Amino acid sequence: MARDITILTEADLRAVVKLDLATIDTVERAFAALAGGQVIMPPILSMAIPEAHGEVDVKTAYIPGFDGFAIKVSPGFFDNPKLGIPSLNGLMILFSATTGLVDAVCLDNGYLTDIRTAAAGAVAARHMAPSVVHTAGVMGTGVQARLQIEAAHLVRPFERVLVWGRNSEAAEQAASDISATLGIEARAESDPARLVAQSQLVITTTPSKTPILMGDWLHPGLHITAMGSDQSGKNEIDPHVLAAVDAYVCDRVSQCETLGELRSAIAAGTWTRGAPPELGAVVDGSVVARKTDGDITLCDLTGTGAQDTAIATVAYAQCRAAGMGTAVRT
Template sequence: MPHDIRVVTETELRELVKLDLDLVNVVEQAFVALGRGDVIMPPIMSMELPQLNAEVDAKTAFIPGFDGFALKVSTGFFDNPKRGLPSLGGLMTLLSATDGAVRAVFLDNGFLTDMRTAAAGAVAARHLAPETVTTAGVIGTGLQARLQMRAAHLVRPFERVLVWGRDLEKATLCAADLGRDIGVEAEVCTDPAVLMKRAQLVVTTTPSFTPIVQAGWLHPELHITAMGSDAPDKCELAPEALARADLYVADSAAQVETRGELRTALERGVWPGTPVTELGPLILGAQPGRNSARDTTIADLTGTGAQDTAIATHVFARLGDAGTLIST
């Protein structure tokens, strides 16, 4: 039978979706569903295109009780900035969990992925960072660095943010943006070790292929969220850091073995082999979390299809008259 498909542009989505506590709670429910163990989530389909300096990923997940499920395609064409184009793109489709029909196509160019990734960082900080955070730090200077700090401030309202990046000019611009947008003291650090020493909450947001954060930089009352290692061969944390932390937590144990920080630790034989704690069961209380304010904790976020389904269904419920209806 004919049915309508809602096609929504990035511009329209930006009017509908804001980085706020409502969005953080939506993404947290995706982790809760994963923690219950009833989500159907296949491995990420990833296609590396080295001759194009590009990659393409596809993610999906079915969450029982949701009216629909998302199928998301993300692209990264990393020579695009030379052409005056953004390096990241893609789209999301929302399919009916009743009959499989396409309900909506979100032409978001990666916007929804950016938002749910930032919200996931806030979920990790909410459940793993010390209760009191006066100084937060971000390693990286791109869009996600800005979004992660804005999201972290929602759940841990820090007074000061430190920024480190390989490019001092970009780090200075990022710090200025964060100081203005969040309304906190913002400072550039020229040494990542100093940033780590001064902060209680640090988010790493780089596409690095070699470790930036060293194990010896970990200290009591520190939480690190590593979200840049979302593909094979990427690595932001020295593998020894994972074993040195009091608690290492993954968004998906299966994913971090192949594309997260754990992958390098396993390859180098420095992971003790203990079962990996996942964020979902930790939220539910089925797995232990931070024991004291002095614990050192690490969250390894690689991005899950469950997060995409959560934000896609959230957006669809808020569409109202937005978008263009196409009858098929």
């Protein structure tokens, strides 16, 4: 039976899928479903290829109420920059949730992942940051440093951004880009402790293997979103922070235990409170993470297949409506 599969390129997707409130709402809906227990999300398939200094992860999830489910393949090959190629790329495949047939192949080179990851940060900020944020700090200077700030600004319209990075030139550049995009003050801050002291919202976006945000930097009314750690070797947050904050929330406990900040805190013996709540429970109101504006809160994001299914389903619908993509008859 001949049918058409839609091939969507990065250019198609960039033209149609935006980091806006609608996208944030879509990803929020995925988290709520995840907390409701209706989502089927198997463990991540992960394959390391040491010979090529590479790895590949596969994520998927089925969310009732979404027309499709995505399978996302994310390769990371860390010698690529020597060849002038980005380390990270990949694609998402969208399948019909009723027949399992392929609806679309999104050759997005990681664009949809960038968007759904930043959108998750905004969901965390919306439900956990203090109601008023004047200054947002970001640690890291890459794509996610920029996109996380952009996304958070949609839900907490702060007036100022501070950027810290190991490389001060990269931090200056990121600050300059953020300022141009958002039309607000943004500057590099060379002292990470000072960045945290001045910020009500801090987002960590690095691949660091040793903590970059320390426990004695915490102050009342601070929210931290840590989105850098997504592998068992990574750790951005001093393990004492998890014990010190008023509320610590995971995107998915089973992932954070092995891939996120929770892993390091369990290993260090600082986390002894049992299973933390998940972001979806905060979204659906069954858990209140921030009780007062003075609370200190932390959200640990490792990235879920549910976000991929949400973004891919919406991207496909938007591209269809816009007449984007190439049909391949198969």
